[in-house]
Amino acid sequence: MIDFKKVSFTYPVGVTALRGIGFSIKSGERVGLIGQNGSGKTTLMKLCNGLLKPSKGRVLINGEDTVPQSIASLSSIVGYVFQNPDDQIFSSTIFDEVAFGPRNLGFKKKELKSSVKDSLEKVGLWKRRKSHPYDVGYNQRKLITIASILAMDTDAVILDEPTTGQDPVGKRVVTKIVKSLSEDKTFIVASHDIEFIAGTCDRVIVLDDGKLVLDDSTRRVFSKKSLLKKLGLSPPMITRVCQRVKGLKNDCLTVKEVVSGV
Ligand SMILES: Nc1ncnc2c1ncn2[C@@H]1O[C@H](COP(=O)(O)OP(=O)(O)O)[C@@H](O)[C@H]1O
Ligand SMILES: [Mg+2]
Numbered sequence: 588m589i590d591f592k593k594v595s596f597t598y599p600v601g602v603t604a605l606r607g608i609g610f611s612i613k614s615g616e617r618v619g620l621i622g623q624n625g626s627g628k629t630t631l632m633k634l635c636n637g638l639l640k641p642s643k644g645r646v647l648i649n650g651e652d653t654v655p656q657s658i659a660s661l662s663s664i665v666g667y668v669f670q671n672p673d674d675q676i677f678s679s680t681i682f683d684e685v686a687f688g689p690r691n692l693g694f695k696k697k698e699l700k701s702s703v704k705d706s707l708e709k710v711g712l713w714k715r716r717k718s719h720p721y722d723v724g725y726n727q728r729k730l731i732t733i734a735s736i737l738a739m740d741t742d743a744v745i746l747d748e749p750t751t752g753q754d755p756v757g758k759r760v761v762t763k764i765v766k767s768l769s770e771d772k773t774f775i776v777a778s779h780d781i782e783f784i785a786g787t788c789d790r791v792i793v794l795d796d797g798k799l800v801l802d803d804s805t806r807r808v809f810s811k812k813s814l815l816k817k818l819g820l821s822p823p824m825i826t827r828v829c830q831r832v833k834g835l836k837n838d839c840l841t842v843k844e845v846v847s848g849v
């Protein structure tokens with residue numbers, strides 16, 4: 588459903604953020620995007636819902652080039668949650684913030700309320716629906732922005748650094764939301780939180796200085812210890828432990844599989 592064909596992107600100030608990127612993501616895939624700061628993760632995600640259009644190459648959503656399409660129509664297919672919630676939030680109540688997207692998509696009154704309620708309940712903020720978004724903390728504002736996208740019921744959900752700044756409870760909420768997304772929804776997440784990626788994604792794309800350097804199953808990507816090290820990245824803790832213990836596989840991803848494999 589999302590195809591990048593030799594995509595490059597240069598910001599108007601002259602910074603080239605992506606160089607010749609190519610991949611294809613099918614409906615229902617769960618893809619993690621990793622790479623150091625400035626490697627191009629956010630830029631790539633913004634190209635997926637038309638907030639940015641490629642300088643070279645083509646981005647296709649459901650087979651259609653994004654160039655002639657409006658952000659509004661692409662956002663109804665691909666929901667993007669900003670890294671910083673304060674770049675996204677503009678309404679004066681939490682309810683209105685979450686209702687904005689579905690209202691624009693033409694949801695009728697009853698359907699609108701139930702989708703907003705459902706989404707706010709998932710992030711534990713339905714009781715705060717009448718509050719101003721700035722009356723709750725930064726972490727909760729991040730959850731509001733996730734709820735806003737869930738409420739639109741888009742085919743693809745893209746989260747930019749969703750666990751950054753979250754406490755363990757917030758992380759659990761985000762993990763649970765991702766795991767409960769319906770199977771046909773495409774999910775893409777950029778994160779430095781390797782454990783989160785390992786727990787929620789089947790496939791990982793690695794960016795380095797605007798180039799795609801690895802695109803493989805989560806298991807295979809995290810087994811490439813020395814390449815990741817060269818890129819300034821590291822596998823999840825449990826994988827690293829296994830890679831150092833003689834006799835254990837170098838691609839374990841969960842404590843459960845290690846314990847059952849011994
Ligand atoms: N609005 C912008 N204007 C100019 N350069 C930008 C802008 N946003 C990002 N960049 C640059 O593009 C490159 C990729 O950034 P970004 O996509 O934000 O990477 P990441 O999300 O992996 O940290 C970096 O060199 C960054 O400085
Ligand atoms: Mg970023």
